[in-house]
Amino acid sequence: MRVELLNVGDELLRGDIFNGNAGWLGRRLTEAGVEVVRGVVVPDDTETIVAALREALERADAVIVTGGLGGTSDDVTRDALARAAGVALRRDPALEARLRERAVSRGVPLRESALRMADVPEGARRLPNPAGTAPGLRVVLPGGVAYAVPGVPEEMRAIVDEHVLPELAGTPVAARVLRTATVWESVVAARLAPVEALPGVRLAYYPSPGEVRVRITGTAEDRVAEAAALARELLGGSVYAEEDLDLDRVVHRLLAERNATVAVAESLTGGLLGAELTGMPGSSATFLGGVVAYATPLKHSLLGVPADLLAAHGAVHPDVAAAMATGVRERLGASYGLAVTGVAGPDPQDGQPVGTVHVAVAETGGSATVRSVRLPVAGDGERARGPIRRMTVVHALDLLRRHLLTLDSSESWAVTAGNREEPG
Amino acid sequence: MRVELLNVGDELLRGDIFNGNAGWLGRRLTEAGVEVVRGVVVPDDTETIVAALREALERADAVIVTGGLGGTSDDVTRDALARAAGVALRRDPALEARLRERAVSRGVPLRESALRMADVPEGARRLPNPAGTAPGLRVVLPGGVAYAVPGVPEEMRAIVDEHVLPELAGTPVAARVLRTATVWESVVAARLAPVEALPGVRLAYYPSPGEVRVRITGTAEDRVAEAAALARELLGGSVYAEEDLDLDRVVHRLLAERNATVAVAESLTGGLLGAELTGMPGSSATFLGGVVAYATPLKHSLLGVPADLLAAHGAVHPDVAAAMATGVRERLGASYGLAVTGVAGPDPQDGQPVGTVHVAVAETGGSATVRSVRLPVAGDGERARGPIRRMTVVHALDLLRRHLLTLDSSESWAVTAGNREEPG
Numbered sequence: 001m002r003v004e005l006l007n008v009g010d011e012l013l014r015g016d017i018f019n020g021n022a023g024w025l026g027r028r029l030t031e032a033g034v035e036v037v038r039g040v041v042v043p044d045d046t047e048t049i050v051a052a053l054r055e056a057l058e059r060a061d062a063v064i065v066t067g068g069l070g071g072t073s074d075d076v077t078r079d080a081l082a083r084a085a086g087v088a089l090r091r092d093p094a095l096e097a098r099l100r101e102r103a104v105s106r107g108v109p110l111r112e113s114a115l116r117m118a119d120v121p122e123g124a125r126r127l128p129n130p131a132g133t134a135p136g137l138r139v140v141l142p143g144g145v146a147y148a149v150p151g152v153p154e155e156m157r158a159i160v161d162e163h164v165l166p167e168l169a170g171t172p173v174a175a176r177v178l179r180t181a182t183v184w185e186s187v188v189a190a191r192l193a194p195v196e197a198l199p200g201v202r203l204a205y206y207p208s209p210g211e212v213r214v215r216i217t218g219t220a221e222d223r224v225a226e227a228a229a230l231a232r233e234l235l236g237g238s239v240y241a242e243e244d245l246d247l248d249r250v251v252h253r254l255l256a257e258r259n260a261t262v263a264v265a266e267s268l269t270g271g272l273l274g275a276e277l278t279g280m281p282g283s284s285a286t287f288l289g290g291v292v293a294y295a296t297p298l299k300h301s302l303l304g305v306p307a308d309l310l311a312a313h314g315a316v317h318p319d320v321a322a323a324m325a326t327g328v329r330e331r332l333g334a335s336y337g338l339a340v341t342g343v344a345g346p347d348p349q350d351g352q353p354v355g356t357v358h359v360a361v362a363e364t365g366g367s368a369t370v371r372s373v374r375l376p377v378a379g380d381g382e383r384a385r386g387p388i389r390r391m392t393v394v395h396a397l398d399l400l401r402r403h404l405l406t407l408d409s410s411e412s413w414a415v416t417a418g419n420r421e422e423p424g
Numbered sequence: 425m426r427v428e429l430l431n432v433g434d435e436l437l438r439g440d441i442f443n444g445n446a447g448w449l450g451r452r453l454t455e456a457g458v459e460v461v462r463g464v465v466v467p468d469d470t471e472t473i474v475a476a477l478r479e480a481l482e483r484a485d486a487v488i489v490t491g492g493l494g495g496t497s498d499d500v501t502r503d504a505l506a507r508a509a510g511v512a513l514r515r516d517p518a519l520e521a522r523l524r525e526r527a528v529s530r531g532v533p534l535r536e537s538a539l540r541m542a543d544v545p546e547g548a549r550r551l552p553n554p555a556g557t558a559p560g561l562r563v564v565l566p567g568g569v570a571y572a573v574p575g576v577p578e579e580m581r582a583i584v585d586e587h588v589l590p591e592l593a594g595t596p597v598a599a600r601v602l603r604t605a606t607v608w609e610s611v612v613a614a615r616l617a618p619v620e621a622l623p624g625v626r627l628a629y630y631p632s633p634g635e636v637r638v639r640i641t642g643t644a645e646d647r648v649a650e651a652a653a654l655a656r657e658l659l660g661g662s663v664y665a666e667e668d669l670d671l672d673r674v675v676h677r678l679l680a681e682r683n684a685t686v687a688v689a690e691s692l693t694g695g696l697l698g699a700e701l702t703g704m705p706g707s708s709a710t711f712l713g714g715v716v717a718y719a720t721p722l723k724h725s726l727l728g729v730p731a732d733l734l735a736a737h738g739a740v741h742p743d744v745a746a747a748m749a750t751g752v753r754e755r756l757g758a759s760y761g762l763a764v765t766g767v768a769g770p771d772p773q774d775g776q777p778v779g780t781v782h783v784a785v786a787e788t789g790g791s792a793t794v795r796s797v798r799l800p801v802a803g804d805g806e807r808a809r810g811p812i813r814r815m816t817v818v819h820a821l822d823l824l825r826r827h828l829l830t831l832d833s834s835e836s837w838a839v840t841a842g843n844r845e846e847p848g
Contacts, residue, residue: 013460015450016628019443022465026439036437038472039465041446048462055479186535189496206440215440264695264716270702271688271695274716275813278694281770281806283718289726290716292688292698298713298756332722346705378555382705383578389699
């Protein structure tokens with residue numbers, strides 16, 4: 001089953017509203033084993049929609065249309081469907097009565113244009129809308145079937161899940177996801193060459209700063225499982241999840257399993273590391289708090305980093321990271337202290353170039369483990385700031401993860417350190 | 425000038441990656457007076473891309489293609505452009521040399537497929553990429569011009585802004601932007617009814633958690649300026665910028681003008697407030713650091729919030745916010761202390777419902793000013809967490825802004841407090 005998406009709306013083309021419906025539909029259909037062959041966005045114009053419907057059904061078996069089903073004059077999807085089907089629009093007495101009843105019960109006047117929502121192309125099937133007023137419509141056109149749903153995300157999702165997907169669903173594709181941190185996409189891809197060579201599976205890489213998500217798909221469950229197992233072996237400790245789970249949740253789970261807590265000391269990230277560790281509900285079970293020592297003297301006064309160390313080497317030094325981790329752990333009474341210091345740019349700091357980052361983890365009664373890395377600087381300094389800060393968070397979380405799992409952490413860092421390649 | 429967008433990538437159709445590039449391009453082009461007539465997403469398939477290019481240039485004067493310019497085997501946009509132009513691909517010696525140099529300097533082997541990034545359709549113009557490796561390409565095709573840019577957002581944006589928009593820009597529409605914080609979209613729209621009624625201008629509202637961006641456009645510069653002046657007057661102190669400037673930068677500027685600094689104390693935001701204040705280069709001039717006192721006892725031990733206050737009222741109380749602001753200001757030696765405490769959810773805390781938030785600002789020798797607000801909870805608790813945390817940051821920054829400008833802050837808060845409306 002091949003499906004095309006047709007999203008209707010001037011506001012989508014102008015970027016006033018981001019087209020989240022296309023992404024949701026793409027993922028939902030793919031999961032249901034339906035191939036999405038194209039996505040098209042067109043303005044609120046009847047002729048254009050009619051043409052797009054015809055083109056879509058030359059390529060695909062069905063088209064899902066979102067938007068243009070409301071009750072204002074620029075909602076023309078119904079007219080376009082009728083014209084494409086070569087039929088007339090008929091006002092549905094039951095729908096009309098419902099619209100009038102609603103208006104009366106709310107004590108608001110009914111706009112004449114709102115009655116357009118009761119218009120249905122002859123022969124079309126109404127798809128009940130559990131979340132709103134305008135029903136979806138199923139219309140048989142030359143070449144295939146069109147499913148039209150409102151553009152309001154909640155209504156669109158409800159109608160698609162209840163009435164559209166059950167009709168379209170094919171053989172679900174078998175899929176596995178592996179998520180890795182602190183190893184570049186090209187390194188991941190190089191290691192997975194033997195998996196790429198396996199018959200019947202397809203690999204896709206989705207990089208984000210500091211991370212790569214690998215998706216393995218195929219039609220045969222056992223082949224995909226076998227490929228995933230090989231990939232897992234080849235990637236080793238850099239894989240932090242074998243499902244679609246974020247790194248912060250993995251770290252939270254590892255800490256919770258050990259009844260352990262963490263406190264963070266931040267410099268260049270300004271609070272991002274703490275923000276990441278508190279994004280999920282229930283994070284208070286493992287996250288105690290943090291200190292953002294942005295100004296250098298605060299690293300001494302708030303975290304106990306030796307003043308002579310700061311005077312001799314500045315704030316960007318492995319020993320400073322170690323002292324920050326130890327200091328925050330002790331002061332906040334956490335099982336683990338996690339610290340980052342470095343240069344986000346745009347200018348070098350204390351003689352260190354932009355992208356120089358040291359992360360450290362300290363534990364009760366133990367010394368601190370430090371990893372130093374030179375992160376890639378993309379574009380000019382100001383633009384690189386965001387990715388560098390984000391990558392620093394990923395590297396810190398991954399260091400704690402490897403520490404908790406007693407995994408070798410030199411592997412990823414050896415790859416990373418000195419590697420100036422773009423992160424994907 | 426009519427432009428069509430063509431986004432290439434299987435991952436977009438499957439919804440693995442959200443097509444943010446289309447939204448960004450739509451907004452950018454619209455602002456530049458260019459009409460976006462259609463948006464199309466196609467898979468990584470040469471034939472399909474060639475067909476889509478031809479169709480696009482039957483409808484539009486130019487097409488902007490994103491994606492498929494990387495160095496892996498599924499990056500086929502270059503091949504498609506060459507085929508659509510009826511020319512061959514030629515390896516560019518300068519680009520190839522640059523790729524080889526990069527690989528050597530990094531000490532990594534150069535994959536043969538990565539050299540594809542040096543391939544250029546004959547006659548195409550390279551569009552330098554300031555943020556990455558693969559250049560953009562400008563190719564003249566039958567029917568119009570194709571601009572191909574990488575799918576990586578930073579690279580796409582840089583090349584479009586520097587090389588594509590200057591060529592495409594039409595008669596710019598006169599435009600003014602007003603940015604407001606802590607007032608709901610419906611309130612902004614109601615206040616601006618007299619501006620809506622003016623002839624020759626069009627208003628658009630772009631809400632985000634805690635903020636509304638108002639854009640006033642028209643063809644006559646003087647009418648737009650007049651409308652903006654009236655809007656400014658009607659919106660009063662809730663306008664934090666009359667240009668496209670983020671709230672954190674406005675606060676930074678106000679602090680810098682006063683040679684003042686700020687330190688933050690955070691609870692539910694976990695570090696987001698500090699992260700926001702350090703997002704921009706040069707933030708160290710005004711931001712000293714912060715304390716994330718996520719666990720309640722840390723509010724006492726790290727910030728000096730009276731233990732009996734915490735015992736009597738819990739952590740979510742106006743007096744706790746005030747004590748946090750005062751405590752962090754004193755301990756970090758800043759001109760101002762800014763603090764937030766509240767309930768991000770999904771569960772109530774200390775008897776306070778989700779969305780209860782107190783923000784406070786303290787200054788040298790002065791008592792703290794506290795504002796309390798009940799933020800709207802959208803969707804189920806877990807989904808509401810992100811927006812509540814984001815709105816809390818906006819409310820805190822806006823309180824400091826109003827404090828620095830000695831603006832009445834009850835106005836926005838009176839509107840906000842008890843108002844359970846969705847933020848947009």
